Amino acid sequence: MDNKSIAPQLDQLRNEIDEIDTQLVELLAKRRRVTTKVGELKSKVGMPIYAPEREAKLLSMRRQQAMEAGVSPELIEDILRRLMSDSYISQDASGYQCVNTECGKIVVIGGSGQLGKVFVDLFERSGYQVEILEQEDWSNSDNILAGAGVVIVAVPIRLTSMIIQKLSFLSKTCILADVTSVKEMPLYEMMKVHKGPVVGLHPMFGPDVSGLIKQTIITCEGRLPEQYNWLLKQFQVWGAKIYPVDALAHDQAMSMVQVMRHFSTIAYGYHLMTEGADISQLVEMSSPIYRLELIMVGRLFAQDPVLYTDIIFSNHDNVAMMKRFAYRFLELLEDVEMGDKDAFVTMFSQVSDWFGDYADIFLQESKAMLLKANELKKD
Structure with a gap:
């Protein structure tokens, strides 16, 4: 045949x-x-x-x-x-129900920014009256903020405290919230300047999301939650998961989830550059997992350096965390220099035990991610 x-x-x-x-x-x-x-x-x-x-x-x-x-x-x-x-x-695309038709207008300070735009779009598609307040609008801020039922501060971390301090004249029924990636300082500032309902928000997503389905918004209680619960319900209608946590606990967790991760990634990218690594060669010779790691490093350096600088420099306590990380790095390096494989294996086993069931869960999730990444790989 x-x-x-x-x-x-x-x-x-x-x-x-x-x-x-x-x-x-x-x-x-x-x-x-x-x-x-x-x-x-x-x-x-x-x-x-x-x-x-x-x-x-x-x-x-x-x-x-x-x-x-x-x-x-x-x-x-x-x-x-x-x-x-x-x-x-x-x-x-069908739009969303407006949970609170009586809330008055919603003002997003920094609503023209990347993250601010996401909330402006969702509020508008839910039928709310939304106004944006930017730097050039402060001369008219009294009129823009008058009658606001919700004010959301969506500005860079370095400007958040200064902006919050300008909001002392809001109505006592107005909900004041922020969406910065640190929570203890903004929450303290909002509680000090505003006597009405206050809530700290940390959206765990970037500006490139098309919606909030399966996205997480961390919430830190400030004051009068019974008056801002409808706002959290609106987020849930949009598809978001609400994760409540204490502001201090949030910042401590973020020092590991965000600060350490970003700092390590930046240090690795800096190391590759100063070593004169050939990126195209590394990509061609990479296994799927290492290619994915390179993608995450390169992705960070394609974004705003000021944003990541603000996150890393946002809390001086982060310095102590990074020093402890550097110490542990050198501790492991010493095992390698001394050829002490037994100590290294012991450490590895201890960390594996600490991860527990999550180690296998993450292994399976990473396999699925690698399959997707391999499908997207360009020849």
Whole structure:
């Protein structure tokens, strides 16, 4: 049997595949029309777009169905997750219910900035009256802030305290909030200057998000939560997860989650540069995991240096944390210099035990991420 002899059969099979693919596209379009209607219904009653229980149940059912049909459950889950992501986008386009129609206007100070724009867009799509206050508008700030039901400070960390100090004349019923990545200092300043409801917010996402579905907003209680709870409900309607935490505990966690991570990444990028590393060669010779690490390093250096400088320099206590990190780095380096493999293995095992079940969870999650990263790799 040669290529010519199988050509008719091959063409017939390919035609069948093309027909099936056409049906798939038509089914996907039909599914999207249905999810759009779901979004419209949810919008009318204020239901959150993201329903984790429904999603988990659906994935479990379809994985079981796939196994019974002799299809890879991982493939089906991957397809379904992409479909769900698309359906969330279609539901997002339907707009959102306005949780509090009586709140008055919402003023976002720094609303033209990258993160501020995200909130301005979502509030407007929920039917709120929104005004933006920028640096050039302060001569007219009394008029802009008059009658505000919510004021959100969305300015760089280095300007946050100064801006908050200008807000002493807000109505006692007005909610004052900030969205900076440090919380103890802004919360203290807001409580000092404003006698009404106060809440500290830390959106755990960047300005490139298309919506808040599955995004986390950390909240730090300030004053009168019963008066600002509707605002948190609005975030949940948008699809966000609310994670409440004490302001001090937040800043201590961020010193490890953000400050140490950014500082280490910057130091590594600086090291690569000063060593004269050939980035194109490193990329070509990288395993998927190292390529992903390089992507994360390069991604940081493609952004605003002042933003990351502000985060790292935001709290002097961060210096002590970074010194402890440097000490542990040198401690491990000494084991390598001395050739003490036993000490190194012991340390590794201790850290592995400390991670516990999370080590295996992160291993599986990273495998999925690496598969996605490999699919996106450009030849």
